[in-house]
Amino acid sequence: MASSCGLMGDGDKPVKIHHLVKAPENTPESIASRESWDASKPVTVYKTPENLPDGTPCTAATVILRTKGCVWWWKSGCTFCGYFNDVRDDVTAEDMFSQWEVAKRETNEFRDCKMVKVYTSGTFFEDRENPPEWQDHVLRETYEMGLHLVVEAQAQMCTPEKLEWVAERHPGCTVAIGLEAYDNTVLRFHANKGFSLKQWHKAVDILRDNSLRVKTYLLFKPPFMSEGDALEHTISWVSEVSKISDEVSINPMNIQRGTIVDRLFRNREYRPPWLWSLVEMIIRTHDDVSKTDCRVIVHPTAGGKARGSHNCGSCDSDVVAAIERYSVSGNLGEFNGLDCECKKVWLSEIQSDSALPTPMGSGIHRRGNALDRLRAP
Numbered sequence: 001m002a003s004s005c006g007l008m009g010d011g012d013k014p015v016k017i018h019h020l021v022k023a024p025e026n027t028p029e030s031i032a033s034r035e036s037w038d039a040s041k042p043v044t045v046y047k048t049p050e051n052l053p054d055g056t057p058c059t060a061a062t063v064i065l066r067t068k069g070c071v072w073w074w075k076s077g078c079t080f081c082g083y084f085n086d087v088r089d090d091v092t093a094e095d096m097f098s099q100w101e102v103a104k105r106e107t108n109e110f111r112d113c114k115m116v117k118v119y120t121s122g123t124f125f126e127d128r129e130n131p132p133e134w135q136d137h138v139l140r141e142t143y144e145m146g147l148h149l150v151v152e153a154q155a156q157m158c159t160p161e162k163l164e165w166v167a168e169r170h171p172g173c174t175v176a177i178g179l180e181a182y183d184n185t186v187l188r189f190h191a192n193k194g195f196s197l198k199q200w201h202k203a204v205d206i207l208r209d210n211s212l213r214v215k216t217y218l219l220f221k222p223p224f225m226s227e228g229d230a231l232e233h234t235i236s237w238v239s240e241v242s243k244i245s246d247e248v249s250i251n252p253m254n255i256q257r258g259t260i261v262d263r264l265f266r267n268r269e270y271r272p273p274w275l276w277s278l279v280e281m282i283i284r285t286h287d288d289v290s291k292t293d294c295r296v297i298v299h300p301t302a303g304g305k306a307r308g309s310h311n312c313g314s315c316d317s318d319v320v321a322a323i324e325r326y327s328v329s330g331n332l333g334e335f336n337g338l339d340c341e342c343k344k345v346w347l348s349e350i351q352s353d354s355a356l357p358t359p360m361g362s363g364i365h366r367r368g369n370a371l372d373r374l375r376a377p
């Protein structure tokens, strides 16, 4: 007989922790948002300045598609990934072809572009996520158009058979892997990444065997980590992965809605990284990186905003601009003369993080006045 006592439950099937963690995709808001979009059109298509593999500046088109989504996310998912808002399991092959045609139409067949980044909120060449005939079409067509192609993948999806198949259709393209951290403990317990360093190294070897380019994403300040630890760890990760990657892109955490990091943030248990930490990391990795052929870029998405990497609010735009200039010029002179009162607050946080037994960090998690903080969601 079902107990009426709250502690004993009400007779319903117990809820598993796994489902609580995965709850965001099933909230009414999330379902309504996903049901509202048209699967025959991509999420977005835009152009940005970029560099070709040989360093020549060019224009790149970025195409973000609506897909069935990452297999790993449906099973469990990374702690910071909010891509589930752009995925739905009823997206068909016909939709994918249609989205690709819209992207071409909107960019005038990629006119003036030398590079195209095709992002699918998961692994481009995973057949459960994207129809193989569509993968085949995009690989061949972009190659025929003379475009350098960048696609994304999880490390464990990079099998010899699949990468050989990719390289036959688009020789020399770039495969970007979200490694996030060069540390197995962080991969497992902070990022919930779904693969290990061993699998990443194997993927890099297979990419090299097929003469494909290796791009590696690192995540600055995963959850459950202090600012000071994030700084020290990322400096060593950059030095390690830049030795074996063609390109490293360091992504400072930006908080995407409905993720585990979002819950921590709203509970005031996580603050996105300081922009000063990024500057410090760039200065301290500059010499190591200069000795390699690897290009290292830092792009603070939502830089200066509360959900992105930020400082005190008054110096943010100057510091973001200097970081972005550095990503193009590779010149430390971009940071000359940058200063602000808040740098002292940042420095004392870094020092406290390394001196005090506070694994989650010693800093104030959110800026602004106390009343606003109370009102914040």
Ligand code: SF4
Pocket: 070, 071, 072, 073, 077, 078, 081, 082, 083, 121, 122, 154, 178, 193
């Ligand atoms: S592997 Fe990539 S797409 Fe999949 S959950 Fe992790 S970050 Fe998101």
Ligand SMILES: [Zn+2]
Pocket: 311, 312, 313, 314, 315, 316, 340, 341, 342, 343
């Ligand atoms: Zn400041």
